[in-house]
Amino acid sequence: MSTYRQLPALIAGRAIKRQSIPNLSVEEFQQAVLESVEAGCRVVALFGSPDAGGTLHLYVVLADDSESRLYVGSATLNDREYPSLTPRCTQVHLFERELAEQCQVKVTGHPWLKPVRFQPPMFLRRQSGADADAGVSPLPGVMDFYAVSGQEVHEVAVGPVHAGVIEPGHFRFQCHGERVFHLEISLGYQHRGVERALLKGPDKRSIHYAQTLCGDTTIGHTTAYCQVIEGLARCQKTARAQTIRAIALELERLANHVGDLGALSGDVGFLSTASHCGRLRGEFLNMTATLCGSRFGRGLICPGGVHFDLDAAAVESLLARLDICGRQTRQAIKLLWNSSSVMARFEEIGVVSTAVAVELGLVGPAARACGLARDARHDHPSGLFRFMHIPVSVWDSGDVFARAYIRWLEIQRSLDFIQTQLRSLPAGAINSAVGNLAPDHLAVAMVEGWRGEVCHVALTDTSGRFERYKVTDPSFHNWAGLAMAVRQAEISDFPLCNKSFSLSYCGHDL
């Protein structure tokens, strides 16, 4: 019996008592992480949280995808020194950097200990003197980048303000001619203090953080936030509310996948599909607006259910538009697979091997494009996905083509799913009452957003307020995948590779 299997287990969307989480020693804690990852589990969240007395506790959530279980471990970090696990378990590399930055933990032996968001510490150590100026964050992007030296090796620096209408990030390439030896990505420019502001919540602003911490995944993150609240309040949602949420989630996936395929076409100069998909993306956003008035689903999802009901006229209108737009989307995207000039630019570009994807713990379409059948809708189902299943789309070549083709497969599945659900919308209320949040509990939500797994973890204090709220956007796992994809590629392929991942800056930076 391995250590991690003795940890308390829960399923997505549920809460457990904090007392049931054993307080391990740091060695046992790390052993549990290592054993679980060796057994095929993934680290979906790892974070620090100080108690009222200022003692720091570590928490880890491990996902066993094959058994749909989440294991929770905890340890007390007495002296704020922590030996890095990264050399033995790559998946935790960014979590440990985050831990060092947010909680002023001295992480020793980390091969890559650099700032994640260039943010001031969230939890200051209660010490004066030597640490008095520790609250000052370094300037964004100012750090030692990995450098390659040698004749004809050159460095290319891009960002934070870079091409097109795009969020800010800094990219540092080490190149030999056109060939990329190494890419280092430095983010944090979009840091707005979401996790810090969620402390002591929920309050009237909390749900707005969920809605805007990554605006193109409003439905995904707000659903996860509400599932955390509902798990803590033991709230039962109605079938109708769950169905409207699922429809909104798949509409969000449709809009973004269609938009990304259009952008990928644009990046290889195939303007036909780029134009059609750019417009069709807007049509799917307009369908979300039909649900709630906002093209991004703002205000639709609330704790207990949804705010807006769907009447028969809206269902009819959605079905009619899905029929037309679905057909036009299929026509526009099929052009890609039949154009040799497009395929030549998609195939064997930006390859991520299955082994690297496993090691980094990639999620979402980026993981499924490497042959990993990872999908929270299937592995950790919540809401309607416990009853209605969407087949998991997998492709195995790990290149730009695979990441594009996965989107095409998922577009078709989502179109079918939404149409089926709209035709059999359950009757009933759209909202249930939400009681007080259980004190001293831990709740985990897992939602498969369009980029991959959205994980929210909340710890409540003795009065049922958030003692800690941890958000893991899929981009947090996947940015390292992009850096690996461009290794040995031509630097001119970077925009294409970047778009094929289509990661979030704000979701990472919080």
Add this chain to the structure above:
Amino acid sequence: MLDILIVRLQQGHKTIAYPNGEPPPLPPHFRGLPVLDPSKCPQGCQACADSCPTQAIALRQTPLVDVGKCLFCTQCQQACPQGAITYQADYKMAVRRREDMLVPLGEKLALAHELDGKIRKLLGRSLKLRVVSAGGCNACEADVNVLTTIGWDLGRFGIDYVASPRHADGLIITGAVSENMKLALKKTYDAVPDPKIVIAVGACAISGGPYIDHPEVLNGASAVVPVDLFIPGCPPHPLTILDGLLRLLGKLKPAGAAAE
């Protein structure tokens, strides 16, 4: 090749007729300017103001709504026991001055007027903008971007987004302006040749939005650069953004003027 032409024909012509024709219909639950009916207000009731996540409602002698702070989120509407709050189904909300966003009850928004003579002469027929996301959530960015798709075809108005600030006549800024983007935003602004304009899109860029008063942000673009046009929303509808841009360039006359 034949496939491409067939699909092109099947998709048809999709650019909207607006502003020469009708704008596309707004969604049924569209939320424009919030309006309060004080005749329904019980004595001393503060429910709407208390429920607002960004303190956009001030219940003075004449109630005041700050459209620059409003997230159009319905929290006030749900809090109101009397149903005194409604939202206008009007996309036109862009204004030129921050103070014009403080709308006393019953008054209309002072919608944006066009740029002054000389600068309009310079930029009116060709406006190149660099978009800078400074702590945005990618929703405003997405709906700024959507204007370049064939459905809206921003290029027909001579407006275009460019990659380099040196090629630009101005900036569109989204996001609450994070501390971490302050320097980059300032440098980008400085790189735009004079004369230049700045457009703040969304509640974040106007007031900080949901992030207002966070120490990590600067409560919007005005903290770093002078702003010439404010487009409220969270995020604004593409029509709201387009309407603002066209007003600024004086391209909505006379049809637009007659419609008001």
